[in-house]
Amino acid sequence: MIHPRTQLAILHDLCIAVFAWILAYLLRFNLEPPAHFLTEMWQTLVWVVPLQGLAFWHFGLYQGIWRYASLNDFRRILLAVLLSASAIPLLFWMLRSNVVIPRSVLLLDPLLLLLLMGGNRLLYRMWKERQFSGSMGLSSEPVLILGAGDAAVSLSRELQRSRLWHPMGMLDDNPDKIGRSLDGIKVLGTLDSLSAWAERASVRQAIIAMPSATHQQRKRVIDLCQKAGVKVLTVPSFDDLLSGRVSVSQLREVELDDLLGRDPIQLDDDGLHRLLTGQVVMVTGAGGSIGSELCRQIARFRPSSLLLYDQGEFALYTIEQELRVSQPELRCEYLIGDVRDSARLDEVMSHWQPAVVFHAAAYKHVPLMEQRNAWQAIQNNVLGTWRVAQAAQRYGVSKFVLISTDKAVNPTNVMGASKRLAEMVCQSLQQPIGTRFVIVRFGNVLGSNGSVIPKFREQIAKGGPITVTHPDITRFFMSIPEAAQLVLQAGLMGQGGEIFVLDMGEPVKIVDLAKELIRLSGMGEDDIKIEFTGLRPGEKLYEELLADNEHTLPTPHAKLRIAQARAADVDLQAALLSWAEAPQQSDAAVKQVLTRWVPEYSPDLRSH
Template identity: 60%
Template sequence: MTNPRTLAAFLHDLVAAALAWMLAFWLRFNFDVPAEFAHSATYSLLWVLPLFGSLFFVFGLYRGLWRFASLSDLQHILSAVLTGAVLTMVAVVFLGLGPIPRSVLVLHPLLLALVMGGSRFAYRSWKEHRLYGPAKMRGQPVLVLGAGEAADSLLRELNRSGLWYAVALVDDNPAKVGRRLRGLPVFGPLANVPEVAEKYGVKHVVMALPGAKSGERRRAAELAAAAGLTVMTMPSYDDLLAGRLSVSNIRRVELEDLLGRDAVSLDDAGLHELLTGRVVLVSGAGGSIGSELCRQIARFEPSRLVLLEASEFALYRIDEELKQSFPKLECGCWAGDVRDAERVAEILAAEQPAVIFHAAAYKHVPLMEHANAWQAVRTNALGTVTLARAAQRAGVDKFVLISTDKAVNPTNVMGASKRLAERLCRVTQAAGGTRFITVRFGNVLGSNGSVIPKFREQISRGGPVTVTHPDIVRYFMTIPEAAQLVLQAGWMGLGGEIFVLDMGEPVKIVDLARDMIRLSGFSEDDIPLEFTGLRPGEKLYEELLADGEATLPTPHPKLRIAKQADSMSDLEFQELLDWLAPSVREVAVVKTGLQRFVPEYVMN
């Protein structure tokens, strides 16, 4: 016991045990203890104090700091005291260490727990008042949206902050309105946020709604933003439960916070069977989806994770991140192009993967529509069939193709090339062996080239925020959700299926732009909106199913299987491979060929 603070705490508890013991006798005899019992009380301290002192260490009372005393510390105190009470009773009854009245055996643990617990919490209260009390700078007043457990945790943290202090809470739950939480009044409903903010003179609100649905969070943020308030948010509910909440984590709310969706329920046992202890290869490992797939796969401890990426910098970046986050993970880094059959065969022969997730693709619609059209087709279609056939020859168990909603009734080269990739996987599946699974979904929040980072950059420059068309709508999901559902589909797939992800309700892009402007603290007078017209190959809306397609349910609520009547003869397959072989083709020839091999493709 070399730490002076630990020694002081131990001596305090011994004194508390002695005082509680003597006070129990005094209370028992109305502060007039007979000589016989006074002698017994003093003599019995010779064995009571060593007993309780030992238990204090056994139950870990000195591992924490009094300044951060909590219910956990109180539980340790109660455990030690109750154990000591039982052992004291055994000693008195069975060993005859007395005379000690039975009422003393009951009073002593109650008094001791009160003294030990009370002193700790009194010290914490004094310390926090001294550090964070009114004499210190209180910072800016804030209104808290929500009055649940998350809000309680937030208020506790704000009390320690010199940056913010809460003045009131607002909640939609009628049962909470009119109550008080940590001494602060709870108002309601959320529609009254502007009035409450004006009453208390606040300019900032913090959303303490980590467990609420995205629609509720969005409504709360829009009400506050419409009132000219700066909207901030706190960490996720998982962070709260893990004890990672701090005031430094409170930040301005982003659109991703409001478009977030319900957590994905995964079949962990099935994914362990698919991934754990196996060699898994991810193509396009440095891209938005590919890198997130790597992070998700790493959690399931594959024997080796193989990264295939054409961009040297992207490959370096994801490799460094995985080394930092998963130091025990064994990685293989291969720079290569999926169109290069010799390189692909070399990689698969060296690594012998059991599962392949094929995320490598060109995906930016306008860029791929004209000058880069043939490169899009060769990367997305030829690259897919090259990797797929190599996987089949190498005996890969499962091959999962990452597709897109733009492959449905495509009106652009990128979408048609991905639809061609779907068809190629389907015809390759017919040969048996490797099981080919396709997963089709829409836009992901924050991916490279997506609209939200573009809007954020335009707002930071002072605008205008450009939207192609006032009626354009898109489906959105988060990158982690998309990656998790890809893994789930990879586990569930038996071969030949096209899984369609539940993308929820489509969102108007102009509404996203307006929300981002408001959440950034501006109005449309400050940051104007500008409509630029649809870009080459762009549709007003996206579809998840082609004409004539229907879906079948799966055991997972967010996954369905598209029913297809699609087929390709051996002759057509060979003609397609021959058509993909040249390294250069003119744009007009590319689009004409796509119309031949993707019947639903319509040039716009």
């Protein structure tokens, strides 16, 4: 059933086709066509208009909405008109008709069609936008757009239709654009003039429309906004604008990622397609922050099946609900299971035969694992890794990727030592043929479960104070999507037994992180206090990505290096398995044994 508005659009175009054909004859004969030409005009009209209507339908003129008429719509009109103009003389030649159509009519008719069909759509769009902008009255708020590129132009069009804001102008550092108008919006000056223009135009809102800007450029613009005392919003990042359209609904507040984020990652998409497309891929810990993001990234490469394995029911349910909406065509299996459960792992792997396994399941909260949970850290992080890795070998998994941590380097806590032991487990299992074990080591990710960011936001929402353990404590940070992308890239590049180290950039002081969050919340340090509580058990002032006795080798990817770690002992497997399967042990006993297995481990005596 054709929509009523579509029916009106079709009727409009057919009427325009009739009018254009008649007008072409009238213009050809100075509004006084001879009688026999008038007769032929009506005779040919019966054939011409249906033919043009078919061309209009063929080129999809009725799939769009006139209110959003664009250059693509005009391109389709042009193609439809050119096709019909070429087909009309061919049609009458095939009909062997004696009708003589003046050549000037064959030229005038397509010109009139283009003018009338395109012009009417443009007028309708202008009328609708004027109607919306006129209805805003005094309720809409003036805003400045920061940037004057394609995203800014697209955003300005959306804002002019919005009831909430109306653009007062754009600011951009390109001197060639200053003083010019883009889609009716003037480029007023440089970004440094933001304070002056905000005061002159009484603007309290600014929108950053620079999706491809580096994080240094974005941070500078955010600082300018804060100095000018204007609230700042931003369009999504360049990767999020795949549709090529910026809408008001996509605007969001500036996040910490915008300040600490890094430049986009270049992935080997062809290689990742070879690794993942059409394959069965399994992710353990799929409900966690890293595991769930890995699932989102893997889904882009269209595996034949994606196995999501997690022991947490609610975490698995959450990612299930998301993927059912965002990836309805992707075949996913949501599997409850413990990584220590060999029988369950055998059932899953024997049935689905995964080609690639990403092992993200882990206990990773340092203070929790340090006191009264040390044995559980060994059970989950070491024994769990062992059993998933051995199942992968038994069932012919091509590649096994272990997600490790910077806390495994010269560890001072049980969590870090257990992850270093998990690395050694994978290295010891590596054989010349069969499953290739790849280890990826990186630091903290912004917004992950258990990270300081959600905790700081909650403390700010309660009015403070923000608690920081030490004024000099530093950590490496990256965004969750970036970490997941680099894990995929390392998994592709790994040939077996390597420890890949991600380029985490420069370490960030946690106290500076807290101050940035306070600023982004629109408050100052006088409003939200920062309190220092002292280092927690097992916590270091700074994290390292490489142990002292390790060195790295470059890889073809600029953000990945290979750590040359100490080789695992040859007798590791039997002895370690015997210990990990032993009955419950005390924290002190666990730490004592860990010093033998991981010589670089220096336990924190405060936690004893």
